[in-house]
Amino acid sequence: MAPAYRYNSGFGNTFESEALPGALPVGRNSPQKVAYGLYAEQLSGTAFTVPRHDQKRSWLYRIRPSVCHKPFTRIPSEKLVRSFSVVSDEDKATECASTPNQLRWSPIPLPAANPAAATDRVDFVRGMHTVAGAGGASSRSGIAIHVYASNADMVDTAFYNSDGDFLIVPQHGRLDIQTEFGFLDVAPGEIVVIQRGIRFSVKLPDGPSRGYILEIYDRHFELPDLGPIGANGLANPRDFLSPVAAYEDRDGIEYTIINKFQSYLFATTQSHSPFDIVAWHGNYVPYKYDLSRFNTINTVSFDHPDPSIFTVLTAKSSVPGVALADFVIFPPRWMVGENTFRPPYYHRNCMSEYMGLISGGYDAKQGGFVPGGASLHSMMTAHGPDRATFDKASTETLAPIKLRPDGLAFMFETNQMLSVAKSALKSDRTGPVGEALQEDYYLCWQGLGKYFDPNNINAGPVAPKQ
Ligand SMILES: O=C(O)Cc1cc(O)ccc1O
Numbered sequence: 114m115a116p117a118y119r120y121n122s123g124f125g126n127t128f129e130s131e132a133l134p135g136a137l138p139v140g141r142n143s144p145q146k147v148a149y150g151l152y153a154e155q156l157s158g159t160a161f162t163v164p165r166h167d168q169k170r171s172w173l174y175r176i177r178p179s180v181c182h183k184p185f186t187r188i189p190s191e192k193l194v195r196s197f198s199v200v201s202d203e204d205k206a207t208e209c210a211s212t213p214n215q216l217r218w219s220p221i222p223l224p225a226a227n228p229a230a231a232t233d234r235v236d237f238v239r240g241m242h243t244v245a246g247a248g249g250a251s252s253r254s255g256i257a258i259h260v261y262a263s264n265a266d267m268v269d270t271a272f273y274n275s276d277g278d279f280l281i282v283p284q285h286g287r288l289d290i291q292t293e294f295g296f297l298d299v300a301p302g303e304i305v306v307i308q309r310g311i312r313f314s315v316k317l318p319d320g321p322s323r324g325y326i327l328e329i330y331d332r333h334f335e336l337p338d339l340g341p342i343g344a345n346g347l348a349n350p351r352d353f354l355s356p357v358a359a360y361e362d363r364d365g366i367e368y369t370i371i372n373k374f375q376s377y378l379f380a381t382t383q384s385h386s387p388f389d390i391v392a393w394h395g396n397y398v399p400y401k402y403d404l405s406r407f408n409t410i411n412t413v414s415f416d417h418p419d420p421s422i423f424t425v426l427t428a429k430s431s432v433p434g435v436a437l438a439d440f441v442i443f444p445p446r447w448m449v450g451e452n453t454f455r456p457p458y459y460h461r462n463c464m465s466e467y468m469g470l471i472s473g474g475y476d477a478k479q480g481g482f483v484p485g486g487a488s489l490h491s492m493m494t495a496h497g498p499d500r501a502t503f504d505k506a507s508t509e510t511l512a513p514i515k516l517r518p519d520g521l522a523f524m525f526e527t528n529q530m531l532s533v534a535k536s537a538l539k540s541d542r543t544g545p546v547g548e549a550l551q552e553d554y555y556l557c558w559q560g561l562g563k564y565f566d567p568n569n570i571n572a573g574p575v576a577p578k579q
């Protein structure tokens with residue numbers, strides 16, 4: 114069936130959707146016989162007994178229940194980190210390393226378009242590389258950060274993640290995602306959240322594709338509280354879009370289901386498409402969001418507000434006000450602060466900050482942080498503007514400016530202390546992410562001038578002569 118990009122709008126809503134009239138049972142979830150000879154199946158995204166406002170579940174009315182598949186067997190998954198515990202950096206078996214260093218990566222290369230050989234075909238699942246993480250799926254604690262670079266459609270193959278929820282940030286190339294709930298078309302500048310257990314298959318209509326993934330091993334993403342901002346602002350609920358039911362009735366085929374389970378990949382086959390849901394209702398549903406809809410709030414007086422003002426989505430930890438992971442963006446915006454050092458301040462944080470760049474540039478760096486690249490400033494790791502940015506921002510005339518109309522950076526900010534995949538570092542396991550590591554990153558701060566002069570209250574950088 115051709116993609117039907119139609120959406121329901123709203124964040125966290127209970128939706129109902131049917132691709133055939135009367136397919137949804139009325140007034141009950143499990144009638145003795147479901148219309149059209151369908152099976153009923155519940156997909157639970159939270160424990161049965163969580164408080165009502167946390168409940169996430171959907172009822173699916175499908176041609177066959179999901180259980181009709183052969184046993185899973187392990188398939189290669191060496192690009193996905195299983196354990197973030199660092200027993201010993203020297204231990205060859207340890208997948209991760211501990212490092213307090215500031216890290217920055219150039220973009221990983223996109224695989225070639227139109228690969229002929231099967232071995233050169235990298236679909237969305239094969240294209241994922243773990244960069245960093247903490248905790249683990251088994252204990253439902255922590256997060257993982259992955260990047261992907263892919264050049265091939267998933268053909269008669271679906272994927273689901275038992276380990277947690279994915280927040281996917283495409284940076285290059287659209288993703289045409291078929292999910293059990295219907296189709297989602299996600300372009301760079303948009304994000305998509307696909308929760309634990311939901312089966313999906315990714316096609317690349319623009320060819321090779323690259324992006325970032327934040328995986329949370331516990332809870333689900335929520336909209337942040339708005340506090341004194343009031344009832345509107347930041348990401349507004351109506352701009353979140355969920356698919357409508359769209360099923361395919363395909364039998365007598367070999368369909369592969371890949372499952373990420375404790376960060377191993379497992380595969381099985383079944384003789385029909387898993388995208389056979391004719392109707393569904395519930396609130397455990399994937400969604401997408403166009404980041405250009407973000408209602409950006411910033412200072413209109415002075416000082417640089419903390420970046421929490423740009424939070425799009427948050428996954429709570431058990432400590433009130435502390436996020437397991439925040440998804441924060443730095444969108445184009447007016448900068449008007451008076452007598453203010455306008456770029457991000459120099460900073461040491463009790464949270465870890467992984468940043469990526471979707472397009473344009475970022476106001477803390479004049480160079481080196483480029484679209485598709487990334488940086489990691491871990492817990493209490495000092496960071497901030499490079500020298501060129503400091504000198505310029507300390508001396509320029511402060512007129513109102515529209516900051517980088519084409520710029521879109523983001524941050525995954527987490528309360529977790531992250532370990533970095535050895536494959537993302539220069540090590541005995543270096544992979545494409547490690548190849549892209551900028552080992553000279555620290556140099557961008559080395560030249561910061563000393564301006565202190567106890568005899569001159571006006572000491573400081575001076576504007577370069579024009
Ligand atoms: O660039 C960073 O490090 C992220 C960041 C942005 C900002 O506006 C303020 C603080 C901060 O850590």
Ligand SMILES: [Fe+2]
Nearest residue numbers: 460462466496
């Ligand atoms: Fe920071």
